[in-house]
Amino acid sequence: MSQTLTPAQLEQLKQRLLARRQELYAQMQQNRANLAPAENTAGSVSQDENARLANQTREVDTRLTALDAEELARIDRALEAMDAGDYGRCDECGCQIPFERLQIEPMTQHCVACKSAWEHKQGLARA
Numbered sequence: 001m002s003q004t005l006t007p008a009q010l011e012q013l014k015q016r017l018l019a020r021r022q023e024l025y026a027q028m029q030q031n032r033a034n035l036a037p038a039e040n041t042a043g044s045v046s047q048d049e050n051a052r053l054a055n056q057t058r059e060v061d062t063r064l065t066a067l068d069a070e071e072l073a074r075i076d077r078a079l080e081a082m083d084a085g086d087y088g089r090c091d092e093c094g095c096q097i098p099f100e101r102l103q104i105e106p107m108t109q110h111c112v113a114c115k116s117a118w119e120h121k122q123g124l125a126r127a
C-alpha cells in the first residue's frame with residue numbers, strides 16, 4: 001500500500017499551487033499591459049523603429065502567455081484533483097506520488113518511475 005498524503009501536507013501543497021497561480025496571473029496581466037500600444041516616447045526613436053520593436057515584444061509576450069496558460073491549466077487540474085480527493089496519484093500507474101516529489105513539483109501528474117520511462121521513450125523517439 002502506498003501512503004496517502006496527510007491533510008496538513010495537502011494544505012501545504014494547495015497553498016503552494018494557489019501562490020503560483022497568483023504569480024502567473026500577475027505575470028499575464030503584466031504581459032497584457034505590454035501588449036497595449038507603446039507610449040509616445042520623446043523624439044529619438046522613429047515611428048518605424050517603434051513599430052518594429054513593439055512587434056518583436058509582442059511576439060515574445062504571446063509565446064510567454066501561451067506557456068503561462070499551459071501552466072495555469074496544470075495548476076487548475078491539480079486543484080480540481082485535490083477537491084475530488086485524488087490529488088497526487090500517478091496518471092500512468094495510479095501509485096501515490098511521494099510528498100517529497102510533490103513539494104518540488106506540486107502539479108506533476110506522474111511518479112518518478114513513469115516520468116523517466118516516458119522521457120526515455122521520448123529520447124528514443126528522437127534518436
Ligand SMILES: [Zn+2]
Pocket residue numbers: 090091092093094095110111112113114115
Ligand atoms: Zn507512475
